[in-house]
Amino acid sequence: MKLTPISERFILHWGEMGARWGVNRSVAQIHALLYLAGCPLAADEIAETLSVARSNVSTSLKELLAWRLVKVSHIMGDRRDHFETSGDVWELFKLIVEGRKQREVEPTLAVLGEFIASPDFAEEMPGVRQRIQETREFIRILTVWADEMLRQEPETLMKILKMGAKLHDFVRKKKEE
């Protein structure tokens, strides 16, 4: 399948961005392709379109499946697996946040928790103790809050975000209660 210049540039840019955020370039590109395609594609087609090895596509799709960003589907009369992703940006964003939370944030909280629980912790300088505890608390709050956000419907969420400007007032009101 031949890409239009805009699709191609979109995919390349997305790959680049992925790379900057610690996502393998091919993985990000494949995801961008499926996103733009808007319909299930076979691994062969992906490999051909992006000019990468079939095996690379296989590995990358496995990664995307693990993140639940991509689902397998089938086309009548075609034995090959096909792959598709959601066309809803918010849905995708949620899956990514969820994935990073599980893979990076929660292990970090666990490690910080271990430090604090460790008998050695009491020996640390007060400043160090405090900063480690504050770091943990900060991450914990962010996580709880992210969970809260992820639970919302896309529509509700968009409203919350768009409402940003009003948040300050909201907080002021709450303080007065």
Next chain:
Amino acid sequence: MKLTPISERFILHWGEMGARWGVNRSVAQIHALLYLAGCPLAADEIAETLSVARSNVSTSLKELLAWRLVKVSHIMGDRRDHFETSGDVWELFKLIVEGRKQREVEPTLAVLGEFIASPDFAEEMPGVRQRIQETREFIRILTVWADEMLRQEPETLMKILKMGAKLHDFVRKKKEE
């Protein structure tokens, strides 16, 4: 300077996390060290403590300075530059978000804007057009909202975050207005 086992593990973990988010491991480690140290350190001391080349520290500090995560300071009677970072997690988080916004999000918005403005855009399939536009809109809203958040005082912010659970009600109320 010798690290305690907890400090060492904290720094190593932080380096690892940095790497997963596209930040150079040394850069993240140096930042973690300065964060725990809570006082200005000379580049030599950093190099020695982390067992990395002096030149590596120099490059990494330049990076951290560019992100405004680290400031140069001086100690009486010592000709060497010293470096320190904020001990306030929220402050640090803000700087990181700000940095990523400038380096990655804004360029992405610019690129997507170009696509949409391009004469070729009309030729794209309707689904593709829509998804590109929705992507841009999503990122734009996230950005505006992040700006809003970043403007808050740490204290206010913590309140907003802790209040997460109440957001849903807030939105419901707003809908009724």
Next chain:
DNA sequence: CTGTAGTTTCAGTAAAAACTGAAATGTTCG
């Protein structure tokens, strides 16, 4: 069964990123 189409695995290779040490440059002080 057996052949064919499809997929995955993995050892080896290629590419990218990080890091080092030596040399160059800059700075301060007597």
Next chain:
DNA sequence: CGAACATTTCAGTTTTTACTGAAACTACAG
């Protein structure tokens, strides 16, 4: 000024990560 100290630059090397292609495996159709 010039010696001693401090920092930066950068070519070369090491390390890590990504990618490929061949082989192994799987599933299905005839």
